[in-house]
Amino acid sequence: NAPLADVDPEIAAVLQRELDRQRGFLEMIASENFVPLSVMQSQGSVLTNKYAEGYPGRRYYGGCEEVDIAENLAIERAKSLFGSAYANVQPHSGASANAAVLHAIARQGDTVLGLSLDHGGHLTHGMKLNFSGRLYDIVAYGVDPETSLVDMDEVRQLAREHKPKVIIAGWSAYPRKLDFAAFREIADEVGAYLWVDMAHFAGLVAAGVHPNPVPHAHVVSSTVHKTIGGPRSGFILTNDADIAKKINSAVFPGQQGGPLMHVIAAKATAFKLAATDAFVDRQKRTVRGAQILAERLTQPDVAEAGITLRSNGTDVHLVLVDLRGASIDGKQAEDLLHEIRITVNRNSVPNDPRPPMVTSGLRIGTPALATRGFGDEEFTEVADIIARALLPNPDVAALRARVTALADAHPLYDGVESAGQG
Numbered sequence: 001n002a003p004l005a006d007v008d009p010e011i012a013a014v015l016q017r018e019l020d021r022q023r024g025f026l027e028m029i030a031s032e033n034f035v036p037l038s039v040m041q042s043q044g045s046v047l048t049n050k051y052a053e054g055y056p057g058r059r060y061y062g063g064c065e066e067v068d069i070a071e072n073l074a075i076e077r078a079k080s081l082f083g084s085a086y087a088n089v090q091p092h093s094g095a096s097a098n099a100a101v102l103h104a105i106a107r108q109g110d111t112v113l114g115l116s117l118d119h120g121g122h123l124t125h126g127m128k129l130n131f132s133g134r135l136y137d138i139v140a141y142g143v144d145p146e147t148s149l150v151d152m153d154e155v156r157q158l159a160r161e162h163k164p165k166v167i168i169a170g171w172s173a174y175p176r177k178l179d180f181a182a183f184r185e186i187a188d189e190v191g192a193y194l195w196v197d198m199a200h201f202a203g204l205v206a207a208g209v210h211p212n213p214v215p216h217a218h219v220v221s222s223t224v225h226k227t228i229g230g231p232r233s234g235f236i237l238t239n240d241a242d243i244a245k246k247i248n249s250a251v252f253p254g255q256q257g258g259p260l261m262h263v264i265a266a267k268a269t270a271f272k273l274a275a276t277d278a279f280v281d282r283q284k285r286t287v288r289g290a291q292i293l294a295e296r297l298t299q300p301d302v303a304e305a306g307i308t309l310r311s312n313g314t315d316v317h318l319v320l321v322d323l324r325g326a327s328i329d330g331k332q333a334e335d336l337l338h339e340i341r342i343t344v345n346r347n348s349v350p351n352d353p354r355p356p357m358v359t360s361g362l363r364i365g366t367p368a369l370a371t372r373g374f375g376d377e378e379f380t381e382v383a384d385i386i387a388r389a390l391l392p393n394p395d396v397a398a399l400r401a402r403v404t405a406l407a408d409a410h411p412l413y414d415g416v417e418s419a420g421q422g
């Protein structure tokens with residue numbers, strides 16, 4: 001039981017450098033966050049040793065008394081947080097949760113209607129190389145080219161025309177709230193299941209700063225590691241007893257073998273934290289931060305450089321920058337921000353004239369910085385740094401110094417000396 005630094009100094013060095021990177025950069029990838037040490041301790045624990053195929057009280061292995069308690073805590077906390085009757089907390093990731101959802105409520109070849117990838121949907125919503133695109137007959141809706149909003153008339157028209165078995169409401173890159181009630185009305189009209197993938201905005205839902213899809217959808221899937229800020233993993237909720245049974249069977253034995261009990265314990269811890277006032281405050285700062293970013297990035301100096309925001313603003317945790325009219329492209333903007341130590345990801349915009357490895361967009365999110373303690377003042381400073389970086393002839397050294405001042409003022413994992421905290 002020698003320490004990692006002795007057993008594997010190369011990996012120990014990777015962990016240490018990654019901790020330094022996370023501390024020194026401002027993390028603005030919209031799907032990332034920082035888990036608290038308590039979550040890391042649950043995740044880096046002896047529960048990683050345990051096989052527990054099956055569900056609490058109905059396992060295919062002995063010795064599951066303690067992991068049963070952990071999984072039941074995660075289930076009960078998920079149900080209470082989102083107000084659902086049933087929860088499955090075993091999916092290893094968001095993508096495996098989504099595979100289980102389709103496995104449960106559709107059959108190979110069934111028609112599935114979802115938001116197209118290049119308009120903000122996720123790979124698992126029907127991208128042709130993904131299992132979803134290979135196994136199901138995918139019809140995609142998009143966003144309106146003028147407003148960048150999902151057009152419910154188009155969703156209704158496609159649903160009437162194609163009679164899908166499943167309609168997906170959910171996104172990876174969309175700056176507004178979806179109308180879950182309208183989606184459900186359309187699903188009911190054509191006899192489809194409504195599946196909401198709230199992977200991105202689940203933390204906002206848990207905090208009550210975004211509508212809850214659970215009362216509207218037949219089934220809701222999510223990740224735990226984005227706005228919630230828990231371990232990298234997924235979960236599935238429903239209010240329907242019959243669908244719950246199908247979901248359980250689709251996850252195990254349908255999709256997975258042994259559940260990751262250490263991750264499930266960490267989910268329980270994350271869900272407990274998500275029920276606190278501090279969590280609600282953090283989600284409010286997250287949304288406010290994105291709005292501050294949107295305000296700055298729609299000022300005249302930015303507009304004059306041909307830079308706009310899709311939908312002209314946001315009501316969630318991210319903004320989508322549109323660089324189609326700018327001289328700088330998505331790749332150059334991502335690289336430039338990296339140079340000043342802000343991490344974002346480039347993103348295609350609908351009908352992007354530039355290739356997918358270049359793109360004409362940026363997705364910028366605020367969850368990780370809100371977790372780091374940022375409020376109005378810090379987000380105002382970050383927003384100005386980003387705006388000035390994207391304008392012609394930025395002073396890279398000066399902007400990097402401003403980033404470093406913010407990072408230094410908000411220490412991450414303060415007092416932690418080693419990045420491996422299990």
Ligand code: PLP
Pocket residue numbers: 031093094095096098122124170171172197198199200223232233234
């Ligand atoms: N669903 C949505 C909407 C997502 O944005 C993502 C992740 O980006 C996923 C599912 C998949 O999650 P994971 O990366 O954990 O498989």
